[in-house]
Amino acid sequence: MTGTIPASPAGADRMWPRYESPADLAEIESVPLAARGLPESTYALLTRAARLWPDRTALTVLPEATRWREPVCSTFSELLADVHRYANLLHRLGVRRGDAVALIAPNCAELIPATLAAQLAGIATPINGALSPRHIAELLHRSGARIVITAGPELAAETWRSTRESVLGGHIEALLVLRPTASDAAADPLPRLDGIEVGYLTDLAADQDSTGFAGRPPTATDLAALFHTGGTTGIPKLAAHTHSGEVANAWMIAANSLLDTNSVVFAGLPLFHVNALVVTLLAPLFKGQPVVWAGPLGYRDPALYSQFWKLVEHYRIATMSAVPTVYAALAQCPVTADISSLRYAMVGASPLPAAVRENFQAHTGITLIEGYGLTEATCASARTFPSAPRPGAVGQRMPYQQVKVIRIGPDGSWNDLPRNHLGVLAVAGPTLFAGYVSGRGEHGHLLDGSGKLVDGWLDTGDLARVDHDGYIYLHGRAKDLIIRGGHNIDPATIEDALLAHPQVTGAGAVGRPDPHSGEVPVAYVTLAAGAEVTETDLLAWASERVPERAAAPKSIIVLDSLPTTDVGKPYKLALRADATRREVLDALDTTAGIGAVSVSIEDGSVLATVELDTTADAPAVEAVLGRYAISWKVQVDQ
Template sequence: MAAEQPGDRLLTPHRPAPQDLAAYFHTGGTIGVPKVAPHTHAMEVYMAWALGCTGAYLDDAVGLWGLPLFHVDAVHVTGLAPFLHGRPVVSLGPLGYRDKTLMAEFWQIIEHFKVTGFSGVPTAYANLPPVPPDVDISSLRAGAVSAAPLPKTVCTAFESSTRVPMLEGYGLTEATCATATNPAFAPREGAVGLRLPYQHVKAVTVDADGKPVGDCLPGETGVLAVKGPSVFPGYLRPGPDGPAPDPAGKVFDGWLLTGDLGRVDEDGYVCLTGRAKDLIIRGGHNIDPRPIEESLPAHPEVTAAAVIGAPDPYSGEVPAACVVVTANPRATEDDLLAWAKLHAPEPAAAPKAVHIVHALPTTLIGKT
């Protein structure tokens, strides 16, 4: 194909239109088999522009590229968006945040290239090395995090060591990349930010089939729904003329049902509370594992935790915790279980078991 083209230009038989497909992305796959989410040219151009409205690419901004390129954050937040706004990006190479040799000099890289901001998932921040006392990171303005719930301990450790804010955002592959971001000068604790321009976000109630049946009031928790130019045309599914986007069961009257539980307050801040499929149903009582997971790292010997629903013949499901501990811990699993029950957010959320594991399984971008 290249040999058929002139040496000084490309002759394209078809010039892409806004609704033509530009890329295929796989969803994260943390709650099941990954699905293929097509993106159109209009979605990608819109996202590159909208991310610029956050102010992340102004003036002398320098980005850092550490997530793999099969992920929408890498392509958009540290790819198309800074390129559209004419800002440079420092690449950490093919392994990115997973390159242990390179990450040992992470803060020296920030100093050398005068990086102003970078984005990553919570596990990437949790694994950052300590900031050396002789390294100048005064160019850094903020850290951005999304893709998974941010533990308070990770946020506090980053902000205290770098003296810059951690700005949490929210997005998903089915809505191109980003839907909400916390404004740098008006962040709200516990929120993932305000909607990006031309997107709309609300919480809805759903029926037994997962279809939306009504809007939630401000501050009321439901399933988050997104509408606007970022919404994808549907998952790639087999069709009579070959695979094609199909919005059935995911997009209703233009509203994308995210599957995430959350609320939108009276000021428009979006608060994420968990995944609908992650809920543990204990005897008819819905338990969100996230508050339990956030309570466990408060133990001095616990460095990471994940809570799942374990089968129970009486209650159907009960919370069970898997924890990673420090080297040479003194606490046993029984000790940690007693501690977890004492610090559970509610009696029903008290784990019935605590298992010490070597590490938590993660996807290639670091999502548990």
């Protein structure tokens, strides 16, 4: 595949260094990032793309997986025009530079320009529509958003219901509604809401100027977005991104020399996730690369997988970005099309099991490129290379970012560790977030590093080691450590041993409460179709391969699927909750009067609730529970 990248004569050579192997990093960094001539904002990045490639297709948006031959397409100039219309509508509604605009919808043709428009007029605040109305309402309150762009009843009925419930009684002034991609049906009438302007976004923006923006364009240091982190327990935090951070991280991804202007990108992750924004929306703007967007369910649509290889052939997809669970599923789908256009596939968001890598690559012949990043560092901080595989590593740090491993003392002090020592990974550089939103003041959002930012470095919370060549090896989350009698056990050592079994397709190890050791390791696995291995077999397998006796799992439970978050990350809290429930049930097995045992997750912690009938000896039950280092409560039915 060939292609040229037009650029201004003054910045052509500076913007695009050679970047296709680890050896290129030093040469890239010999030129300061400030000399690369990057656009100062996401809006400037978009206007550059529209100027250089006005008539090239920018977006191809699929209505749904089964209708992948019926897309809605937009050129770069048409995308910019839509962004201007939407941003001018937001400006008319009173949105200014420091104001948040919430976006609560699955991916669709209107959401993409709406997201860029929110960053132009104010600060985009994408919110996962699958969150509870209480969580959505709290995020709206915390962001200060007065304008909400949301899925309508045709696009996502449950999201529409949750959003309506969330905005009632709040300070929302307008609800701008999105319709399904390529819908030819008459729009449903929208309800009246007291004190809130309600209307379809495209209709309300139809008479707005498409040639420019009426307000003040953003600068490099302005906030571009507020992304919520997590969202599975408690109230997620809002991490503030600057325009310069998003643009710099997008450039680091786009600088990849393996793809050119003709390389088509596939996008299937939701736009409330930073990967979707930075990797599959902003980065392609740098080289004018076309992006094919999946339907509203994205990779969560079961129908996508049976059609996927035909879709790759039809659109000549060159690369894609997804989570490990997607590649595990695709490895089971027969390749019934010409997929020679697919150069490589990017994987991130959670550690890539060796078995998933091997199965996918053997099945397709496509190389998986692993990456590492987190919302607090905008998106991506490390990447691997097809030409220089490094088994077990998530990659080399990306240009202009720095990494180190630290030990955090009981008093919170940081101590740097030598190479190849295990500790907490810290990163620094131009992509670090501005802080978490802690409130609003006279001049906008109040931001707080919450102890994660120290002297320009970010505590990632990930256990890792960095080798002498600068490659990063992850060893799980620091908070996921299993602590058995004061001894730290890395769950990855257990998971790796189980994943080496030919019939195991997934594994998650957690600590089960124990009255003597505090915690003991247990594991959960998924098995290949038709597997005949038993839990006893797997216990024997693990005991022979886990590197230390203390880490050998005490039990192994087979599940149909391992719990994940909405973006496919392993959800260890759910496993810890299940392990706690099983232990409490076992501990109270012979106790009379036990009605039920339930476990909930509240603010990131596991809480066990034991219901008793009137015949139970409540003090005796409490004495049993008191032997464990867990949160619990006892309820007596009257």
